Amino acid sequence: MSTTKDFIIEQLKQQIEDFKQEAKEQTVGQVLEVGDGIAKISGLSDCLMSEMLKFHTSEGKKVYGVALNLEEDKVGAIILGDFTDIKEGDEVRATRRILEVPVGEVVVGRVINPLGEALDGKEKIETDTYYPVEKIAAGVIDRQSVNQPVQTGIKAIDAMIPIGRGQRELIIGDRQIGKTAIAIDTIINQKGQNMKCIYVAIGQKESKIAGIVAKLEEQGAMDYTTVVLAGASDPASLAYIAPYAGCAMAEYFLDKGEDVLIIYDDLSKHAVAYREISLLLKRPPGREAYPGDVFYLHSRLLERACKLSKEKGGGSITALPIIETQAGDVSAYIPTNVISITDGQIYLEPDLFYQGNRPAVNAGLSVSRVGSSAQIKAMKKVAGKMRLEAAQYRELAAFAQFGSDLDSETKAKLERGKRLMEIFKQDQYSPIAVEKQILTFFALINGFMDDVPVDKINDFEKGLGEYAEISGAKILEGIAAKKELSEELEDQVKVLIADFRSTQDYIKA
């Protein structure tokens, strides 16, 4: 007992001895005006851009802010937190630190706010590692081209619009069309794929986030996922820094050479939050009242997604920004900006959605500029022309409504197209492993589904998957391991599908 007592006293003495008694020079200012989450401060003559400022309120509370406008004789700052406590004349001290957030393994599996404070009621986030929120993206020399796939587990996307590790792929569409669903399915499918996931919710309803977190937990996806939440009731300043904070957390894993998937849900609300801040700071409005630098706002964020070269550790950040359009208008200001920044987009269409094609991916307007280099060889082989076929089918189907007499080739194309559309239908929260996807597509392009009735395609596909798990586990493993379809494997797959077909009574022998 006495040793512990001595130890405690010794430690205390040491601490007090080490405690240097010196008065440091600090820069102070005074709050000139405050309101709507921003403050104008006098003084602070040598304040840095995006420096953290500490407000000492008259009630003795401490609130942090970030300097955004450095003017001749005053500083404009956003307040991170409760601004109702701050009054005119309160003292503001400069901290000499650029805004940073806690990063590290501690944030994995947690729901936190953009400042790194726990929102899930679990223990405090404690770490010594902090990363600056704003950082210049990796340069040309530090990068390499994208060559590894991110398997979303969604057939329509993995086949037609492949996403690579380090790519930026925009998910765009109207409200309530399944944008978030695609993102969440992708997170769920990253289990065992050596991928950390960060879901940044910007201005989202907290009830929706609670639902998402519960679903991720149920699927075991929270083991590798962090949720950064700036809710709808949080001030615009938090929504503004949320994606940058999420990206800083991703960069920690990037620097360790790991792969990270980050989802910004959604950047339209981020732009709105930034517009609010800019207008309050009296920056001049431009198109749609957004300030002049909204393009830079998103480009500097998305440019931080990258695939690093081997010398730099080979890590990657894959970004899936989400944009909500109004009545399908992709030519509005923010959607066009983000479309031009990203390496492709997944366009979700209301018509398809209401016809029951879910996910409602429009094959014609969706592209991935990285293309097939982000697909495994086996997938490339079976899915090569699928996007073209899907896009052609829709045109052909519309055209075929007018005429009844069609040549046999067109008829065959239409029949194949119908089945393709049927295959692309997929339920939410049920991502499919890449080898099973390959099996399905292989069956389709090799004509094994041509005599399956369209309304039975779903059953056929499900049945084939289950059958392969039992009788063809080795084949599936082979595809997953080799990542390509050798002739030998192809023959085995053909036999497997033929065997399965013989068990189905809706196929005429």
Place this chain on the structure above:
Amino acid sequence: MKISAKQYGRVLFQLTRGKTEKEVGALMAKFAAFLIRQRQEKNLDKIIAEFGNYWNLEKGIVEAEITTAIDPDKETLKLLTGHIASLSRAKEVVLKPKVDKKILGGMIIKMEDKIFDGSLKTRLEELREKMIK
């Protein structure tokens, strides 16, 4: 366009620069009349403060607010004047001593937008934060 207190302060400073006391007396009557015509009398405090800033900048005067827990003796104040003069490279230092029991001990020097906080209260707070960590 609205004219700010800062602009009025600058005008006052430029008007009176290099003038004799007699000239200033006449000028002040006119300037006061001008301010009242512009309905700026309620901003007088701000204008005076801005004028003071310009004046101090021109003459190299630094105003320093010294907060202590007990009344400082003359010797300390003299030492402080020299110290602040060397710190800020000012020609003249105007000390404004203030007594605040709440800081417990030590001293806080505040000049322009710089603060040197050597109060016992702040140090104890820092020590507490460090020990919690």
